[in-house]
Amino acid sequence: MKGRLGQIVKYALMLAIGGVLFSLAMRAVEDPEALWVDMKSASGLSILASFVMGYLAIVSRGVRWLILLEPLGHKPKLWNSIHAVAFSYFSNTFVPRSGELARCGALNQTDGIPVDELFGTVISERVVDFAMLFLFTGIALLTNLDTCIAFAESFEWPGEGGALPWLIGLAAIGLLSVGLVWRSREALAKRPFVAKVFGFISGIGRGLISVRHMRRKWSFLAHTGFIWIMYYLMAYVVFSGIEALEALTPAQALFVMMAGGFGMVLPAPGGIGSYQLAVQYAFIALGFGGVLGLATANVVWATQTGMIITTGGIGYLFLVAAGLKKGNVKTKVPSE
Numbered sequence: 001m002k003g004r005l006g007q008i009v010k011y012a013l014m015l016a017i018g019g020v021l022f023s024l025a026m027r028a029v030e031d032p033e034a035l036w037v038d039m040k041s042a043s044g045l046s047i048l049a050s051f052v053m054g055y056l057a058i059v060s061r062g063v064r065w066l067i068l069l070e071p072l073g074h075k076p077k078l079w080n081s082i083h084a085v086a087f088s089y090f091s092n093t094f095v096p097r098s099g100e101l102a103r104c105g106a107l108n109q110t111d112g113i114p115v116d117e118l119f120g121t122v123i124s125e126r127v128v129d130f131a132m133l134f135l136f137t138g139i140a141l142l143t144n145l146d147t148c149i150a151f152a153e154s155f156e157w158p159g160e161g162g163a164l165p166w167l168i169g170l171a172a173i174g175l176l177s178v179g180l181v182w183r184s185r186e187a188l189a190k191r192p193f194v195a196k197v198f199g200f201i202s203g204i205g206r207g208l209i210s211v212r213h214m215r216r217k218w219s220f221l222a223h224t225g226f227i228w229i230m231y232y233l234m235a236y237v238v239f240s241g242i243e244a245l246e247a248l249t250p251a252q253a254l255f256v257m258m259a260g261g262f263g264m265v266l267p268a269p270g271g272i273g274s275y276q277l278a279v280q281y282a283f284i285a286l287g288f289g290g291v292l293g294l295a296t297a298n299v300v301w302a303t304q305t306g307m308i309i310t311t312g313g314i315g316y317l318f319l320v321a322a323g324l325k326k327g328n329v330k331t332k333v334p335s336e
Contacts, residue, residue, distance in 0.1 A: 014096060014267050021266070021273030025280050025297075028290030038244065038295030046241025047303050050234040054307045057230035061085045061125075064223040067216050068121040069113070076111035080322055083315030084110075090312020093270040093305060100126075110322040132228050133261070140258040143251035147285055232257055238300050244292055256282040260297065270308075275301050 062082030084106040088099030104118040263278025264271035276297040283293025
């Protein structure tokens, strides 16, 4: 009972965080009618295309998961894998961070694969996606460097010279800190928390290296690239379907996409509030205005949330038909 009460309180808190962030985004809206007009200006065809591209990314993730499971001697049914991935997105929408465990529990029940092995492949996936996140973020920042500097300059900074001296100083402090941590790594590794951080970083390295020894590594990498291209295009097609954003360049669209991606990291169900605020600030930085930014964020978020709920719900029904027990998805992390 206490555990369930704790989960309810935790979920209510996450909803409250999302509500606060959404209200912050709404501060830029003086006329709600103008917001609604901007949202309605989105092309129906672009919304449909975004829906399809989002699902194609899920399908590709399901196929990529099979590639990771092959060396372990497991060959689950293709559609079980795809539906499990769709179900994981569905689960994450309502309970953040629950999706990975839910899909492992689902495939364990439908195809009899040990949960610990499934969970290990999910970690490998996350390592590669983490690297792709940094790659796309780096490209977004480098291709929009002037915008980033101009946005930083829009805030009030102490002293003379504006934001640039502070940004250079922060970068220098960051590099110096990394150097000091590296020199003291043996002593720091004795501290439990630091040891976990080092272990995480080491795990990322091992995960990336393991791709080299994969039987179908080129297929794995091709699906990884396809997934991230779909992530980009499912936002870009919506942008291109809004007449007021016709001046938005592909590089600027990537900048907005990555801002929204980082917004989704915050623990709000389905990224509500955090996604809208992050995308809105990205559009403000690009000079498009807060109302248009919020309207666009709402359209993209609603499209992808609708896709996730639809395909995840259908996927759940197919998983139940394949052997998943209703209300009994195994989501416990395997003990080490």
